[in-house]
Amino acid sequence: MKDIVADRLSRMEDLEQRKQLKQLMNGLFLGMVDYQEKMNAALERRVFEELEDGEDKHDIFVTVCARDDFDPIHDFLYPMLPEDVKLPSIALNRIVESLSRGEETKLYTLFMQCGNPELNELLTGKRTFGGVLETTGGRYAIEARVERSSRYTSQIERLYDVFQKNGVAWKTVNHPYAYKFIDVILTGSDRMPAVAEEVLELSVDLEQYEHYKRTDIIPLWNIEQLELKNSGFPVPAADRINFEHVMSLRKTGSEHGYLVDGDEENIRYIKRSAEELTIVSPQERSGVWNVWKLTQPVLTQQGKLEYPLYSNRRKDGFIGKYARKQTMVVRATGELMRIVHSFEAAQWLELAEAAVDSVPSGGAKGRTYGMNPFISDNIRSEAGKKRLKLTFRPRGGQDQHDYMLCDLMSFLVSEIQMYFPEYRCEGEWA
Known part of the structure; x- marks a missing residue:
């Protein structure tokens, strides 16, 4: 509007009239324009602030690294299991005890840097592999099998429980690395080692899968477990039965997400303000609370990572925020497209087609697996669900992934499954 007024004034040939009109416009009209623009900006800001749900503070970022390359003072990445940073030791007495009883025992965990089809082929083959156990008493020929490891997927399930305790909406964790770890299980040996011996070397040959295995790889995420104390004495809550335990977040960072882990009997509900975390509990005395800090990364300062960093973060946008505020899901292909492409993970994949068919689940073309197996549906029967086939195509130039x-x-399909529980969602390649 200001540009239009300036353009009209510049076209007036009578300088005296231009001067008078300019004074009039500056004194009255342009002031009204400034006021209107200010009010429009305030209204726009208010609308967007009402749609802010704080969901971005609970985004999960993941990757893996070699144990020797782990940075203990990294800005936002921490091991999923703190004990992973230490070199694991193999207790020979435990191996001898299991062998003497004819039982199997776990040796170690491996990361398999291969695609899901190759990994499924390895795990469903029910094969045994040969290996060598070298001790101070000699070399022993051993046999072992492999199975999918649950060390890290169980941590994701525990995280889901913490989300539920805090009343925070769950979003599928995009941790593709966690599903590529396998446990090597000792099944037998050609002879029995002595308990007094010490293990020098232990290796198992996975034959054609040998070039996929990576040792000493540990998974990381942006979750740090803290123990926080009350900022002061607990004060009675509004119900005059429970007590409010207030913890200041200034030292740990108020811009991060926080979840409280504890017994459900000891936590009534949790409130979060800009600078404080308040736990309403029947506990009368001050105490120490186990808090999970979801550190928000500064991606421009993350440094070089050997393996890609993945997340379940959504792209910021008005339509996505508005849709998440609605309780009704739109049953349309366009809504499927919007949900899939709202995630940053969609930069590697594109949803090409979605269709309902009657092909049995787990068909020959099915490529995906559920990433939320711990979420049960007690209302609908799996047997009566139709199959929602989601056809994807990879985006070009992503060979390294x-x-x-x-x-x-599988992550994108698992998220779609939460929106459309009446279907059995499966992903395929176009």
Whole structure:
């Protein structure tokens, strides 16, 4: 509007009239324009602030690294299991005890840098592999099998429980690395080692899968477990039965997300303000609370990572925020497209088609697996569900991520499954 007024004034040939009109416009009209623009900006800001749900503070970022390359003072990445940073030791007495009883025992955990089809082929083959156990008493020929490890997927399930305790909406964790760890299980040996011996070397040959295995790889995420104390004495809550335990977040960072882990009997509900975390509990005395800090990363300062960093973060946008405020899900292909492409993970994949068919679940073309197996549906029967086939195509120029594509597709399909529980969602390649 100001530009239009300036343009009209510049076209007036009578300088005296231009001067008078300019004074009039500056004194009255342009002031009204400034006021209107200010009010419009305030209204726009208010609308967007009402749609802010704080969801971005609970985004999960993940990757893996070699144990020797782990940075203990990294800005936002922490090991999923703190004990992983230490070199694991193998107790020979435990191996001898299991062998003497004819039982199996776990040796170690491996990361398999391969695609989901190759990993499934290895795990469903029910094969045994040969290996060598070298001790101070000699070399022993051993046999072992492999199975999918639950060390890290169980941590994701525990995280889901913490989300539920805090009343925070769950969003599928995009941790493709967690599903590529396997446990090597000792099944037998050609002879019995002595308990007094010490293990020098232990190796198992996975034959054609040998070039996929990576030792000493540990998964990381942006969750740090803290123990926080009350800022002061607990004060009675509004119900005059429970007490409010207030913890200041200034030292740990108020811009991060926080979840309280504890017994449900000891926590009534949790409130979060800009600078404080308040726990309403029947506990009368001050105490120490186990808090999970979801550190928000500064991606421009993350440094070089050997393996890609993945997340379940959504792209920031008005339509996505508005849709998440609505209780009704739109049953349309366009809504499927919006949900899929709202995630940053969709930069590697594109949803090409969605269709309902009657092909049995787990068909030959099915490439995905559920990333939320711990969420049960007690209302609908799996047997009566129709199959929602989601067809994806990889985006060009992403060869370095090829072995992760099936896992990224599984993440997007798992998120769609939460929006459309009446269907059995499966992903396929176009």
